[in-house]
Amino acid sequence: MGGRIFPRLFAARYLPVVLAPLLALAAPPAQAQPNMDEWCAAHAETCGHFETAFELTNAIEVPLHRIDAILENARALSAVGLEVPARHNFEVALRNVVASYERLDARSRGLTDVGVAQYETGLTDDATVSFDGALEVALAIESDNDRARMVMEFAGDVAEIGLWERALEAAHRIPEDRPEYARALAAIALSQGEAGELEAAAATAGAIPEASTYRGQTLADLARLQAEAGDADAAEALIARAMAAAGSVENDAGRSFALQAVVNAELARGDLDGATAAAAEIPDQTVWIESQVAIAIAQAEAGDAEAAAAILAAARARADAVDGLGRVMALTPVVNGLASIGHWDAAAEAIASIDDQRHRDSLLYDVGRTARQVQDWDTALDFIEQIERERIRLTEIASLAADQHGAGVAPDQVAETLAAAADAAASADPDAAGAVFVVLGRVQAEMGDLAAARESLGHTTYESDQGAILLAIVRAHLAAGDLEAAIATAEEITDSHKRSEAMAEVVAGLADAAVAAYVPDGQ
Numbered sequence: 001m002g003g004r005i006f007p008r009l010f011a012a013r014y015l016p017v018v019l020a021p022l023l024a025l026a027a028p029p030a031q032a033q034p035n036m037d038e039w040c041a042a043h044a045e046t047c048g049h050f051e052t053a054f055e056l057t058n059a060i061e062v063p064l065h066r067i068d069a070i071l072e073n074a075r076a077l078s079a080v081g082l083e084v085p086a087r088h089n090f091e092v093a094l095r096n097v098v099a100s101y102e103r104l105d106a107r108s109r110g111l112t113d114v115g116v117a118q119y120e121t122g123l124t125d126d127a128t129v130s131f132d133g134a135l136e137v138a139l140a141i142e143s144d145n146d147r148a149r150m151v152m153e154f155a156g157d158v159a160e161i162g163l164w165e166r167a168l169e170a171a172h173r174i175p176e177d178r179p180e181y182a183r184a185l186a187a188i189a190l191s192q193g194e195a196g197e198l199e200a201a202a203a204t205a206g207a208i209p210e211a212s213t214y215r216g217q218t219l220a221d222l223a224r225l226q227a228e229a230g231d232a233d234a235a236e237a238l239i240a241r242a243m244a245a246a247g248s249v250e251n252d253a254g255r256s257f258a259l260q261a262v263v264n265a266e267l268a269r270g271d272l273d274g275a276t277a278a279a280a281e282i283p284d285q286t287v288w289i290e291s292q293v294a295i296a297i298a299q300a301e302a303g304d305a306e307a308a309a310a311i312l313a314a315a316r317a318r319a320d321a322v323d324g325l326g327r328v329m330a331l332t333p334v335v336n337g338l339a340s341i342g343h344w345d346a347a348a349e350a351i352a353s354i355d356d357q358r359h360r361d362s363l364l365y366d367v368g369r370t371a372r373q374v375q376d377w378d379t380a381l382d383f384i385e386q387i388e389r390e391r392i393r394l395t396e397i398a399s400l401a402a403d404q405h406g407a408g409v410a411p412d413q414v415a416e417t418l419a420a421a422a423d424a425a426a427s428a429d430p431d432a433a434g435a436v437f438v439v440l441g442r443v444q445a446e447m448g449d450l451a452a453a454r455e456s457l458g459h460t461t462y463e464s465d466q467g468a469i470l471l472a473i474v475r476a477h478l479a480a481g482d483l484e485a486a487i488a489t490a491e492e493i494t495d496s497h498k499r500s501e502a503m504a505e506v507v508a509g510l511a512d513a514a515v516a517a518y519v520p521d522g523q
Contacts, residue, residue, distance in 0.1 A: 034082075042521065046080060049483075049514035053507045056487070060507075062500035063100035067093050067110060069507040071117045076511035078121040080518040090118055090126060094133075105150050108138040112157050119161055131158060135170055148180035156187035164192055164200065182212040189218050193225045201225075202238065216245035216258030220265040227269030235269050243278065256284035263291045267298045285322065286330050289315045293337035300341040312337055316350065328359045335363050339370040344379050361387045368396060372403045377413075391432040397421040398439035405447055418443065425459070434460050441469030445476045467498025474502045478509045 040047035053073055060066035070093040077086035097110035115130030131154075138150040151174050159167035171184035185208045192201035201222050208215035223238035239262060246258035259282045266275035272295065279291040292315040300308035312334060319330035331350060338347040344367075351363045364387045371380035380400055387393040401417040418440060425436035441456035450473055457469045470493045477486035486506050493499035 039082075043080075043518060045517040046514045049510045049517065050076070052483075052487070053510035053514065056490075056503050056507050056510070060500045060503045061496045063096060065500035065504035067096050067100070067113070069504045070096065071114065072504075072508045072511045075117060075121055076514050078123075079515045081520070083123075086121065087123065087126060090114060090123065090130075093117075094130065104137050104141045105146055108134045108141075108150050108154065111137060112154055116157065116161055119163070131163075131166065135173075139173065144178075148174050148178050152180040152184040152187075155184040156191075159188040159191040162191075162195060164188060164197075164204075167191075168204070176209060179212070179214075182208045182214040186214040186218040190221055193222045196229075198222065198226060198229070198231075198234065206241075210245065210248045211250065213246075213249050213254030213258045216242045216249065216255075217261040219245055220258070220261035223262075223265040224268040227265065232269060235265070239265055239274070246281075252283040253287075256282045256287040260287050260291050263294060267294060272298060272302070285318065286326075286333070289319060289330050290333045293333045293340075296337055297340050305341070308341055309343070312341075312343070312346075320353075328354055328356070332363060332366075336366055336370065339367040342374075344371070348383070357388050361389050361392060365392060365396065368400075372400060375403075375407050377404060377409075390428055391435050394421060394424050394428060394432055394436040395439050397424065398436050398443060402439070402443040402446065405443060411447075414443075414447070422456075430461065434462060434465050438465045438468050442472040445469070445472035448476060448480075450476060463495040464498060467493045467495035467502075471498050471502045471505075474505060478505065483509060483513060 050073070053069075053076075057066065057069040057073060060069055070089055074086045074089035074093065077083075077089060093114045094111065097107060097114060101107040101110055111130050111134035115127045115134060118124075118130055119127035135151070135154055138147065138154055141147040141150055151170055155167040155170040158170070167184075167188045171181060171188060174181040174184060185204055189201045189204035189208075192198070192204060202219070205215065205218040205222055208218060219238050219242035223235045223242060226232075226235035226238060242258065242262050242265065246255055246262060249255040249258055259278050262278040263275045263282075266272075266278055275291075275295050275298070279288060279295060282288040282291055292311050296308040296311035296315070299305075299311065315337070316331070316334050319327060319334050322330045331354065335347050335350045338344075338350065347367050351360055351367070354360050354363070364383045368380045368383040368387075371377075371383060377400065381397070384393060384396045384400065387396065397417065398421040401414050401421065404414045404417060421436055421440060425433040425440075428436065437456040437459040441453045441460075444450070444453040444456060453469060453473055453476075457466055460466050460469065470489055474486045474489045477483075477489060483506070486509060490499065490502035490506050493502055
């Protein structure tokens with residue numbers, strides 16, 4: 001057992017690979033490694049879980065999910081103190097990335113994912129090699145647009161794990177006149193701010209070009225974080241900087257988005273007057289309406305329902321003055337705002353004023369979702385049942401049951417909603433019926449009624465739909481700790497993507513079980 005599940009022999013069981021010259025892998029230095037036969041004899045349960053996990057990993061067809069599974073194995077090996085096998089599995093993941101992704105953007109993203117996993121397990125030197133490779137690959141992309149986008153994404157990814165210096169170095173590889181440069185700095189600043197490094201975040205935001213809308217937006221977002229942290233003075237100073245930055249943006253759309261961020265920051269610190277003043281400067285009509293809706297919701301939450309209603313009425317009047325499709329776009333935030341403060345009748349009347357059924361359906365869907373979020377099930381059903389498109393209407397009824405179950409509604413009421421969806425699906429067209437039974441199967445699996453889920457499975461035709469239900473059953477088995485049943489169910493799936501996704505989740509479950517079963521030597 002022990003010899004089969006670790007380093008080189010396991011790597012050899014993967015697809016043959018040839019490393020691209022763009023990536024230079026550092027060979028792991030010689031390290032002490034326990035005798036694996038002895039180790040497995042002492043930790044039989046953990047070793048058994050690893051063995052099964054590796055067997056399943058090797059069978060995963062879709063590269064994305066196979067690589068995810070390899071990384072789960074590597075993390076688990078590291079967690080039980082097997083650093084050498086963990087590092088070799090990370091190397092296997094790197095080789096799979098290079099072999100599987102010909103597109104440089106996908107390859108760069110894959111190398112970054114491996115680097116993040118290495119960094120999070122404490123293998124910082126190895127992570128550095130992976131990150132260097134990811135950036136090198138991104139910089140080799142021929143298209144200026146794609147290259148800038150991938151370097152921006154890389155900067156954001158490494159910023160999220162706190163590697164801000166590396167993120168800034170990457171951002172500065174993007175030409176300063178490109179929007180991706182500003183967006184990269186904005187992402188870094190926000191990650192710094194969310195980590196509590198607000199002084200550094202403000203400095204990063206200050207480096208965003210003055211003419212960019214992202215400068216004002218980011219400063220305003222940082223002001224919101226300062227307000228939430230209780231530092232009113234710092235928030236006020238940043239809002240002043242954000243207002244000045246917004247004024248430097250020449251185009252109306254960019255200036256509007258920057259001012260909208262100021263409105264949100266003012267609302268975060270409870271300054272309704274400041275929010276109203278900032279909103280008054282917004283030139284774009286739809287963005288102005290969105291900001292008015294945000295102010296109205298804040299007024300309602302503060303207990304001033306009359307002021308909220310008046311603001312929404314003014315926003316509605318402004319939206320009604322717009323012609324054609326623009327009216328629908330302007331009316332959408334008003335309808336959602338009315339729903340957010342519980343003015344269901346006014347929301348319904350606004351929806352009814354729209355001529356195009358597709359747009360009415362879209363808003364009926366949105367308002368139904370809002371009602372579900374506040375657990376107003378009857379109102380949600382009222383709006384859902386008005387949706388004309390059969391597939392959307394019926395799947396939303398089934399999804400309503402999922403929300404009810406998640407909210408702890410009595411099983412009888414959930415069953416009633418499920419039955420209503422199933423009855424409606426019986427007379428629906430085949431595509432709509434199949435979509436409904438997929439949702440039903442998922443909900444039934446989440447509820448633990450696996451027999452009912454399999455009954456729903458019998459009403460589906462497409463392999464992808466069947467795979468979706470079986471994947472939900474796999475997850476139910478994993479949640480119950482029944483790994484054998486999860487494996488058996490995953491092996492039933494015939495759709496390669498769903499099967500690979502299920503196998504990867506089973507591998508993650510096995511990796512977790514391996515760590516949970518591990519007892520350090522001497523204990």
